[in-house]
Amino acid sequence: MKKILLLLVSVLFTLSSFGQSSISYSPVNTVTKVGDTLIMKFQYYKVDGGDLTLGQFDFEYNNKLLSYISHQSMAPTGASFARNNWTGYKFNPKANSDEDDMDVQYTWWKDEAGNASYSTSANWSVERVTVQHSTAYVDGAEFVKYSFKLKDKFNSGYDNYNDIIKVNWANYQKADGTGIQTEKNPSTQSLSGIEGGNAGAFVINLKTANSAKTDYSYTIKNGAGESVATGDFDESGQASISGLENDVTYTAEANLKEDATYLDEVVTVSDLALVFAEAIGAGSGPSGGSTTFDYFIQDIMGDVVGDNDGVDFQDSYEILAYLQGVTSGNTNLITQDGQTEDYSGIESTYGAVANNTVTFAKSFTPIDSDVSSKTIDLAHGLRGDVNFSHSWEPSVSSGEKTTVSSSSSFRMSSAAGSKYNQTETANIDLISEINDEGKVVFSINSEIEDMVGSQFNIVYDPSILSLENVIFDTGNEMTNFSNVIEAGYVRVGSFDQNVSSTVKAGTPYQLVFVPLEDISNASGLISFRVKEGVKADGTQINFIIQ
Amino acid sequence: MKKILTLLSLVLMMGCYQDDDLVTLYPDQEVPQSLQIKELIGIKLESTIVTDRVAMNVKLPLDGKYRIKIRHGMNNELISQEMITAGEGDNLLKVYVASLEKSGYVIQLTDELHNILGNQSFVVN
Numbered sequence: 001m002k003k004i005l006l007l008l009v010s011v012l013f014t015l016s017s018f019g020q021s022s023i024s025y026s027p028v029n030t031v032t033k034v035g036d037t038l039i040m041k042f043q044y045y046k047v048d049g050g051d052l053t054l055g056q057f058d059f060e061y062n063n064k065l066l067s068y069i070s071h072q073s074m075a076p077t078g079a080s081f082a083r084n085n086w087t088g089y090k091f092n093p094k095a096n097s098d099e100d101d102m103d104v105q106y107t108w109w110k111d112e113a114g115n116a117s118y119s120t121s122a123n124w125s126v127e128r129v130t131v132q133h134s135t136a137y138v139d140g141a142e143f144v145k146y147s148f149k150l151k152d153k154f155n156s157g158y159d160n161y162n163d164i165i166k167v168n169w170a171n172y173q174k175a176d177g178t179g180i181q182t183e184k185n186p187s188t189q190s191l192s193g194i195e196g197g198n199a200g201a202f203v204i205n206l207k208t209a210n211s212a213k214t215d216y217s218y219t220i221k222n223g224a225g226e227s228v229a230t231g232d233f234d235e236s237g238q239a240s241i242s243g244l245e246n247d248v249t250y251t252a253e254a255n256l257k258e259d260a261t262y263l264d265e266v267v268t269v270s271d272l273a274l275v276f277a278e279a280i281g282a283g284s285g286p287s288g289g290s291t292t293f294d295y296f297i298q299d300i301m302g303d304v305v306g307d308n309d310g311v312d313f314q315d316s317y318e319i320l321a322y323l324q325g326v327t328s329g330n331t332n333l334i335t336q337d338g339q340t341e342d343y344s345g346i347e348s349t350y351g352a353v354a355n356n357t358v359t360f361a362k363s364f365t366p367i368d369s370d371v372s373s374k375t376i377d378l379a380h381g382l383r384g385d386v387n388f389s390h391s392w393e394p395s396v397s398s399g400e401k402t403t404v405s406s407s408s409s410f411r412m413s414s415a416a417g418s419k420y421n422q423t424e425t426a427n428i429d430l431i432s433e434i435n436d437e438g439k440v441v442f443s444i445n446s447e448i449e450d451m452v453g454s455q456f457n458i459v460y461d462p463s464i465l466s467l468e469n470v471i472f473d474t475g476n477e478m479t480n481f482s483n484v485i486e487a488g489y490v491r492v493g494s495f496d497q498n499v500s501s502t503v504k505a506g507t508p509y510q511l512v513f514v515p516l517e518d519i520s521n522a523s524g525l526i527s528f529r530v531k532e533g534v535k536a537d538g539t540q541i542n543f544i545i546q
Numbered sequence: 547m548k549k550i551l552t553l554l555s556l557v558l559m560m561g562c563y564q565d566d567d568l569v570t571l572y573p574d575q576e577v578p579q580s581l582q583i584k585e586l587i588g589i590k591l592e593s594t595i596v597t598d599r600v601a602m603n604v605k606l607p608l609d610g611k612y613r614i615k616i617r618h619g620m621n622n623e624l625i626s627q628e629m630i631t632a633g634e635g636d637n638l639l640k641v642y643v644a645s646l647e648k649s650g651y652v653i654q655l656t657d658e659l660h661n662i663l664g665n666q667s668f669v670v671n
Contacts, residue, residue, distance in 0.1 A: 080593070176582075488645055521639040528625060
């Protein structure tokens with residue numbers, strides 16, 4: 001009997017034991033100084049795990065100390081490979097768990113954490129690699145190689161190169177979809193013995209609310225206005241420049257490329273509401289007076305007609321016409337698809353007022369004995385973006401407004417330093433469904449009752465869906481708009497110019513699409529980008545969609 | 547001792563039990579191996595890396611209305627959502643990704659009240 005029991009216990013023990021594979025990552029080459037290229041390999045070891053056909057993992061690197069150069073797929077012929085990256089995020093491992101347990105961390109990310117799995121963190125970038133193959137991956141085979149440029153730690157906020165790369169989770173699967181338990185090796189990657197720090201290269205830090213830092217370029221000019229250095233910012237918003245001379249004064253400016261894909265999302269109904277409020281409040285520009293803006297720079301950014309006369313109704317109607325897709329006859333300066341109007345200047349004085357003029361000082365002078373002069377922060381803004389969704393919000397005190405508006409129901413700036421940043425959150429439901437007629441109906445359902453403006457930028461697949469109709473049920477007083485920006489991209493919304501009527505609760509917007517081919521469901525065919533609301537007092541509503 | 551043996555035998559038998567035996571398949575639906583779901587409820591794509599569209603199996607516990615959500619793979623933001631009316635067991639559907647940005651996503655099956663029934667990560671390439 002004892003033998004039988006022992007056998008059963010052994011069987012049970014075997015059933016409860018699982019094989020485990022690993023993800024290994026290590027430098028291919030030796031790096032010794034700032035500017036060197038670090039090549040990292042990421043590879044699979046089967047150990048006693050199952051046959052892997054799907055390998056997916058996620059790692060983060062310190063973008064203040066490393067700059068991404070390139071990656072090289074090492075997937076075998078016939079395999080599918082994908083690489084994704086996001087800058088400004090850092091993984092939050094599952095609490096009270098082994099951070100080296102990669103499948104536990106993967107499950108945490110996928111099934112448990114929701115939006116708690118990553119935090120925003122400007123110093124970190126996240127990379128995700130996926131390799132899928134029909135046959136088992138070879139033990140020891142590499143997934144990918146990454147090349148990074150080693151950055152100077154001076155002014156980075158770090159005093160060493162410890163823990164600069166870390167694998168966050170791994171999703172290893174067998175052909176039948178069964179997960180393979182996985183651990184990582186090592187826990188983190190560090191570098192030591194790096195020389196060349198504080199070597200004197202000039203550094204520009206880009207300051208913008210836009211997360212797509214690599215879409216920006218810089219230009220350095222000498223006193224004669226000749227360009228002496230140009231280039232692009234890296235994913236952390238930094239640019240390292242060599243060859244500048246000490247005791248010579250230069251100017252620096254930043255520009256956003258005009259083919260960025262999100263320019264239609266910069267100026268929205270929230271900007272419209274602010275500009276309308278300013279026009280209603282008889283804002284009078286840098287010289288002061290009644291205003292609803294927090295900064296003088298908003299008078300410049302809101303002057304989308306470009307008459308250099310501050311913000312007035314002409315500007316507000318110009319933005320409304322833009323959102324409605326109506327040609328006004330003016331050549332406006334609104335940031336939009338294919339068009340940018342940039343402002344940039346040294347951050348410490350960006351938007352300062354001198355002699356009743358908003359300034360964007362650009363000059364700097366490197367001095368050999370002053371290491372702080374070897375770095376500048378360069379702030380950037382866009383015309384029309386008065387709510388700073390993609391622009392830098394000034395920090396200089398002389399750029400802040402101090403006067404109050406008494407004629408508007410909108411927000412009021414009461415004193416310098418007490419800026420109005422109020423936002424609210426509210427639930428809405430955006431959902432598509434195939435109706436009885438076989439059409440795809442996209443409904444925007446809202447129970448919000450005090451919204452004077454709203455905007456939804458909706459993307460659909462024009463090769464499968466044709467937009468047949470937009471049905472508004474917003475109430476009788478709202479000015480509604482719907483315009484197809486381009487094939488498969490439509491902007492829908494409402495705004496009350498009197499800032500008194502509100503969007504009716506219920507289903508204020510329905511988009512009806514006709515399928516161009518037989519479909520039994522519509523998953524992925526319709527997605528949403530901009531989704532904003534604004535209340536009568538100017539409070540911006542951030543929609544939450546469950 | 548007999549009780550212990552019986553208990554252990556039961557544990558062993560349960561360990562060997564096939565979940566598949568519990569699945570009710572519609573007779574006109576043939577589920578390819580790449581879309582088979584062992585559990586009673588879940589969601590599965592034919593491929594993790596997708597370029598245009600991909601087959602999907604949604605396995606449901608009961609007839610009814612369910613939501614299929616696509617969330618961003620980094621900030622978990624909901625970017626697409628569909629309501630489907632489907633039957634118990636396997637339902638072979640599609641996910642269309644041509645108009646989604648190239649990025650990482652999670653596709654999620656929930657009931658009408660947003661209770662999560664299954665997740666899978668995928669990448670639009």
